[in-house]
Amino acid sequence: MYSRIFFFLLFLIKFSQFLHFSGIKGMLFVSRSLCCRGIGTYQLQTNLLSRSIKLSASDTMAFRHKNTRRIEGLDSNVWVEFTKVAADPSIVNLGQGLPDICPPSYVKEELAKAAAVDRLNQYTRGFGHPSLVKALSQVYERVCGRKIDPLTDILVTVGGYGSLFSTIQALIEEGDEVIIIEPFYDCYEPMVKMAGAKPVFIPLRYKNGGNSASSADWVLDPAELASKFNLKTKAIILNTPHNPIGKVFTREELQIIADLCIKHDTLCISDEVYEWLVYKGNKHTKIATLPGMWERTITIGSAGKTYSVTGWKLGWSIGPQNLIKHLQVVHQNTLYTCPTPLQEALAQALWVDYKRMDDPDCYFYSLPRELESKRDRMAQLLQEVGLTPVIPEGGYFMIVDVSTLNVDLSDVDENQPYDYKFVRWMISSKKLSAIPLSAFCGPETKRQFEKYIRFCFIKKDSTLDAAEVILKNWKKQRA
């Protein structure tokens, strides 16, 4: 009989080892406690064992609920790390593209007014609040010089991000290729992958010439670009003004892209969220206005970037009805409507500025003027430390090659790109944050861009003052 008990206990040990090996937490504890019990508790043991097996079996079985194939490998994200870090108030945050300047007061007032109207706290039209799509159609009819139907040619979405998502889900699928220009706003790649398609990268390359580095010096090689197009190419994603470099594509550069789109019957997803933020001497051109392009282009805009209200998360897609209708189908099956009071407020703000589009005080022009002086200040501060920033023609980001500072980070984790290590070091030792540029690159180009970091300069003067102090001290330490 004792040998029977012994073998039973041995069985329990073996079984618990098996379950432990299968990854069940807590089974070892249970089995150990069983082994310690005496003979009299045999019945209790089997009950306990069978219940723990049942629970632990469901524990094993619950692991089958992993992620779907479409999101495989898409869980990591540069922002998760770097926005957390920047939440520390002792750090001067020039990382995430987040204005810390105030939005214009009339914009905030319109939101307060809208929220006070009871009906505006309930659902509105799914594809876009009527007064908002009307206002958008007016503004963009003027900009594009063509008729835009507010109900069929426009979809209001949750930010430029939501516009990109609706566009890609509507028009891109498995078997498609999508051309992405590097560096790129980081979400393009995972969104294309989530749609089952293959991203095809082409880098902007620095062309030498002149002393000052400008975003205009970063160009696409036309032959290289042409080689990326093939029968599978469903779309190219264009971002102008460009994040992170700040390049404003010229008409000639856009014509090269347009010619290829027409030749290969490719769509163009044109992310123009920074459309108003262009600096002196530059002009934002909408690729959709080039011949043959309206019918194949979705143009994306953002209230967050237009009015410095990133927290409103309102964006829009504009294009021909036969494309927009598919984005609308995605929208009605993903979130259906966007918040009403925000849309009403945005509509009212757009009317204010639409009426003064011939006036230099229009916010579409006054904001870039304000930002240009911040851009120039930021550039100067970086130059004083001995760096050569790339002066952006548009947008509110500036990239800079930090390798010239020769900060030795070889003792830090080898597998990370240099810029990630540099930014982390800069955050902890200089209390200044930025974003590593290799986050915006495909796998082949990470080495090329890992010496660059990106600063955001849509910051109030006191933030730039604090950055100045840090950079001046840094310079002293280097001297």
Added chain:
Amino acid sequence: MLRRAGPFLRHFLLERNCSVGYSSYCSEAKMSRPVQARRLEGVDKNIWVEFVKLATTYSTVNLGQGFPDFPPPEFLKEAFSRAVSGEKHMLHQYTRAFGHPPLVKILAQLFGKLLGRDLDPMTNVMVTVGAYQALFCCFQAFIDEGDEVIIIEPFFDCYEPMVKMAGGTPVYIPLRPKAPKEGKLMSSADWQLDPAELASKFSEQTKAIVLNSPNNPLGKVFSRGELELIADLCVKHDALCISDEVYEWLVYDGKEHIRIASLPGMWDRTVIIGSAGKTFSVTGWKVGWTVGSNRLLQHLRTVHQNSVYHCATAAQDAVAEGFQRELEHYGKPDSYFVQLPRELQQKRDQLVQSLVAVGMKPIIPEGTYFLVADISEFKSEVPDVPNSDEPYDSRFAKWMVKNKGLAAIPLSAFYCEAHKGNYNSFIRFCFAKEDATLKAADDILQKWKLEKTAP
């Protein structure tokens, strides 16, 4: 494959030198293959687009789409006003992507209390753009091609296209009406699942079941026994439960809303979905949330960060304040969660009376702000069209809004294509309306009845 072979062959056969000719050929090629992705197949139709337009055009009294026509509570409006005009101007900028910290903290606190669990605001809660986007994240995160999802009919219509868009196969099971007791009106409790039938719907391919309690459109509040039936099957077949509980506070006659995630074995396999729109009568704010184990929510976060990323900040801040206030007043008579269902119960009873008086037979809802009524007595108004593609109740509802100015939604909207004809003499009314609106509806119905009986 074949679609792409076509243009490829034509490309070879019709090659031109001239770029104009080439581009016109290319536009022909473009037209010969669909530009849209296959995931949109069969999900393009949407009942609301049509019925909302009809209501806007014709209705004088809109009891159709589900939204309140009374204002949100004052304390919430004030909170929003503070958020947008106050000193915290950073509330106009991005907040934490998976949920504004004050909101996820208070949700973790409240749901922790309701579920009897310690919840981590950072990993057990995620904020979404309305419950609608929460549902989208669930299907995208867990449903792959070939997975089956059980949907209980009648269902909130978006479940079906969302499952399809994720490549899944919906498997339907109807709630079946039992005859009410002699002399009593039918209740939503009389609509029940057949246990054997439900069990038969679970297979090796079953990934999840969607539960909606309180149920839209019927208003059914699933009992503990009914939930245990579903829970046992979920555990047995290792299926997930997507639990749409947006109407959780709107339960009447002293009924209790039971959260399936609190049943044994269910926490690890359930995602609970909630809505500020329904909780606080602010459907236009589009603030929703998911609550569940980190092991499930991590995948919702992946979908979320690759689709919308952030939700609007100010409304989240206001909702957080709203919940703070409610936690302080929890269970007290001035709690909005106590007052709102009390008011709505009265409105429900008012509508029931109106409908009974004119000969429409209401099914008394145990919860939600919807009520389904049998319109058989009024069928003579709208002649039946044999072999019509459109279900009878849909034609009836359209006729009613155009001719009587009263908007409601046909029950067939909440059934799959194959079953739309099964319960085709019912329409759904929304009674989250001011008394004046309900009185106006009553006037229309009374007048209609008189016209019917007049010689």
